[in-house]
Amino acid sequence: QVQVEESGGGSVPAGGSLTLSCSTSGFTFTYYCLGWFRQAPGKDREGVAMVASDGTPTYADSAKGRFTISLDSATNTLSLQMDSLKPEDTAACYCAANQGYCSGGFLWLSAPRYNFWGQGTQVTVSA
16 A cells, blocks of 8 residues: 655745655555645645656646755655745645656646545745
8 A cells, every 4th residue: 555644844934945755655566656736725736746757847837946846766755845935835735646657747737646645734834
């Protein structure tokens, strides 16, 4: 059973930085992909960034230039470095995994494509 667990959320002022981490285990397929999603109160869950099976990252427009996703393949740990945070980045952030080959691209920022989810970690950015 694939397990996903996030850590690293918190509260920062606008312009600050946070790094989220996602530890994963239990993959039984050769290929998989991982992504970060977020959900603000009253809004749908949206994709922020993901790493394809070949390591290529894809970012939502809201994340480009401010967030950096990275995968440590040795430990299957996914990270999201978030800089220049804005109040509109306030959300519950989730790590998700898809067991199987993922080609990457904007289609893979869609939540239904992922099989396994963490419990989430809160990011709060104050004005």
